[in-house]
Amino acid sequence: MLERLRYPEGSAAATRNAWPLMEALYPICRSITGNGVRRTLDLLQQEVPLQRTEVPTGTKVFDWDVPNEWHIRDAHVADAKGRRVVDFREHNLHVVNYSVPVRRSMSLEELKPHLYSLPDKPDWIPYRTSYYREHWGFCLRHRDLEQLGPGPYEVVIDSALVPGSLTYAECTIPGSTDGEAIVYTHTCHPSLANDNVSGIAVATILARELRAEKPRLTWRFIFGPGTIGSLAWLSRNEKRLKAIRTGLTIGLLGDPGALTYKRSRCGNRVTDRAARYALPRVSPQARLVDFEPYGYDERQFCSPGFDLPVGRLTRSPNGQYPEYHTSADNLELLKPECLAESLRALAEMIAVLDANRTLLNLSPRGEPRLGKRGLYGSVGGTAPGEFEHALLWALSFSDGEHDLLAIAERSGVDFHLLARAAGALEEAGLARALDDAAPAVRQGARA
């Protein structure tokens, strides 16, 4: 499964092909609501079919409410000569995301509490938001801030906060069993390349490739805003949650940092074990770190009331690379070889997670005779071959308590070889997957 993406040439080619999409996505001024997200989804829809959901302003989402929709047309600070010293049209990070409208003349002193800059990184514009408190502000290079005279300044934010809706979208690839899997990537950041364009692009590539496969699990790629987006999805999919076998939040996939997998809250769910198995095989530098309750949408999926088996894959985690949440997180930060490696890692994890299952040995008392089923060499006295080893391991530990991943880890047998052996045992009627029920079969059982 996902053979093309799991190997270097295929993942490099997919990365090259994705570059124009990322260049188109980068300039859009996204937020947790509004037309930036919708324009983003329009671009993705050219790659994969998307089902969109609009959640109206004011909808109660657990402890939260969907906020007003934010529209931003223009924002600037102009000096006495009318020269724009801070200009949203130059960079969309210049305005504090979700700023309320303002149109007023004021002195620098009056303006200052609304200005955000980074004294340590004087050439970078910071990224700031104020979603849930009425506020307005500008972000600017510290070097520019220091040049500002006492004023007065014409301050304009031509925004609107009005009832509307929050937008998220899904691309669903149906599987052959009841199990489901989710891949969530956040779509709410404006011109930040690593911290949301890379994740959006990678999720799109994976979804497109997976559509050509026949997965066992139903895979659902979700494109939505951070926090309120995953909460909105969760609130509309509560009945589906019990079917979720695995999930990932992904993002920050193009910077030069090492691959970093963040475990689910429990730390030993199937996603965590798949990461432990797959990632070192893709990159010896890959790191696995424990869950902590801040980061991206894994916070919501792993909250104790849901406790889903959702991990997170990034390269550098949030806050751990210098360009994080600044204008320096731009397309130049993205390295093609890093994006390609991220793709390989995710393709490998998805392939493992999709093929993983818990078999029940249907002939558990003693070993079954593999020879009479054509599964075993017949002249004895020599050691069995690799595939025969895999068959024996699969039979021996298919006691209902070990899934294929556990058997792979314990035996040292390659997971994919073991999965092939498992398939052979299923075909021979010697084992069946415990957690599977093809819809047709179940309907038959019900009828």
Added chain:
Amino acid sequence: MLERLRYPEGSAAATRNAWPLMEALYPICRSITGNGVRRTLDLLQQEVPLQRTEVPTGTKVFDWDVPNEWHIRDAHVADAKGRRVVDFREHNLHVVNYSVPVRRSMSLEELKPHLYSLPDKPDWIPYRTSYYREHWGFCLRHRDLEQLGPGPYEVVIDSALVPGSLTYAECTIPGSTDGEAIVYTHTCHPSLANDNVSGIAVATILARELRAEKPRLTWRFIFGPGTIGSLAWLSRNEKRLKAIRTGLTIGLLGDPGALTYKRSRCGNRVTDRAARYALPRVSPQARLVDFEPYGYDERQFCSPGFDLPVGRLTRSPNGQYPEYHTSADNLELLKPECLAESLRALAEMIAVLDANRTLLNLSPRGEPRLGKRGLYGSVGGTAPGEFEHALLWALSFSDGEHDLLAIAERSGVDFHLLARAAGALEEAGLARALDDAAPAVRQGARA
């Protein structure tokens, strides 16, 4: 809680203030019963209120019976010239504790089976007892033993073993919840400074300080003889045992050895985890050792029929310092800085154990909006602060399976900060402690 004792100046001052008490306690000839214990409790009662219990001779205590009370007035061995060559009035270790009366002339040969000395430590008097077998004897310096001529000697032990009672006392500080905690120190050793005066003094200081606090748990400081005393207390408090959340036996707290925590029988109870958390923070030299079924009263509390979460704190453990159970265990062995460190360690453990609780997140589906409750900064884009981290950790793991100690150990967040965050969540109605029930509330629920 116990702020004063948890810091160097306060614990040093408390140690200084306790010295006169220890000097008054040291000369008393204590035993497992009798007036030595009662005089000891009289002195303590000047510091803290004590509730005394007298358990009559012959009372059945599980597999044991409360023995006759022992009274000792005088004991000596005198030579032909009437010179006392061994004299109880010189040191109360000279008589084997619980010796039956004797008054007889005998040769050295006849006397020898009743003499105990330490050939390796010829200047020290050993400490010996014979509580449950009728016996008499003298302990003396080996150097003195070697000087003894063939006799005859006048041998006198003016003691009595008569029906009476065993005495123990409790100082109880009521808590705001149902949970209880015990601190047991043995009071049955005669003039041995580290091995019982230090524990008696430290328990008294802790009880007095804790009376000025409003603890969550009801703390019960118990002063009683070894083995039969803890058994007697257990037999009279069986209904209370299920409320016991934690406990400690303490003693040997003033010698220069490293702090040594001995785990409960199970090894992973809350007391053990509190020791693992607190002790290295007080002293990097602190050692944690596994339970073994000999030592002090933890033997009884941890016996499999009770299996209480009771650990033990000493400095050098029983039998592991040269002066142990000899006349060299005197007030000079006690180091003020060591006693003060022991106080700090116990104050820290008590503070942690008292504040520890298991919260249930009452808004567990997704993260609750901390911002609207004033618990979170509102301009986004930067990392949350320490207190906000503590709130998130407390919410994320308040799933009913992690107490605050477990969350502190997992997160690396300081326990006391986490406890403050927990309090803020409780106040905001976002969490409640699972193991708490204030008596008033429960009465209301019952009515």
Added chain:
Amino acid sequence: MLERLRYPEGSAAATRNAWPLMEALYPICRSITGNGVRRTLDLLQQEVPLQRTEVPTGTKVFDWDVPNEWHIRDAHVADAKGRRVVDFREHNLHVVNYSVPVRRSMSLEELKPHLYSLPDKPDWIPYRTSYYREHWGFCLRHRDLEQLGPGPYEVVIDSALVPGSLTYAECTIPGSTDGEAIVYTHTCHPSLANDNVSGIAVATILARELRAEKPRLTWRFIFGPGTIGSLAWLSRNEKRLKAIRTGLTIGLLGDPGALTYKRSRCGNRVTDRAARYALPRVSPQARLVDFEPYGYDERQFCSPGFDLPVGRLTRSPNGQYPEYHTSADNLELLKPECLAESLRALAEMIAVLDANRTLLNLSPRGEPRLGKRGLYGSVGGTAPGEFEHALLWALSFSDGEHDLLAIAERSGVDFHLLARAAGALEEAGLARALDDAAPAVRQGARA
């Protein structure tokens, strides 16, 4: 128990005495059925009483069927001059075990697909079998194979595959409790000394010695063919399986490799813990390795439908010594000191496994008074002795969750000392074994 075999002199003497038996066993042409096995059992029956079972050809044994019985009278390849260039009479490995009859003239080219040799070990004859596929063949030294001219050759295998039965035998030593134990050794290999003669001899010695003891468990030594033999035994003893407390498959016990214990499938059953305790005490070189689903009959006993606590003891494991499954696995490969060490290891494991039990402390609230029962020294103030320590450990952890082995591992107290202490506690009425029920007692309970 088994004192004689557990010490060097006794095990050396037993090894010396067993040599004539091994010399008699070695030349016999055994297979999974047939008269070679029966002649083998005739020899063993001179040492220990055996109960034989004949399982008829065609009997269904789980997924298998008992095959036809194999008889082999002669086999050879003769050249044009009638000279036997391959001759079964010279070495019984020359014929592929279970070869069907053949009597035909053919060229070397025609013959070659039926010839097996070892190019890397040109002087050794390999051992090959074809139990379940109709086939015939010869095994020969590669050096001899290279000498063969183009032929023609007279090829004769004077064998028969006819309905009959499979033979296994048991020597049972009844125990005083309900628990059972099995020791299985395979008896199906022809002239291979380490790989079956050593195991057969060692099992016989152990059974003979154990008959002089009064074990707690019923020990059953089973002599049967590999795979189909253990499956046949299992199929005829399914009701007995729930009583099995422990078991071992043994073999390959005389080569110079280190003792190697292979864990049961679960890896932490009592047999595994006994090996971890006992083997390093017998030999610091002993290795403990994880279960894998190939090897000897532990494969069947540990299959998930049975999941018995059966481990395996060998020296070099199957396939891990150069002479394995070749004519070089002859009596010269067996080292007396190695066989003796294997005997010591097994005797120690059997002694530990037989004495192991889970006690219930019948006086669990506090410590019982050992002194009044004569189990404890009575003058206090000094540390208790070794036996008293063992008593205290046994009492403290006899909570129904720790067997004696677990207590020995946790305490560091010698297992056999602990077992003696346990016996003393049982006699004193302070503890009883949880897993024991002497048949008489249970009959009483039923009546």
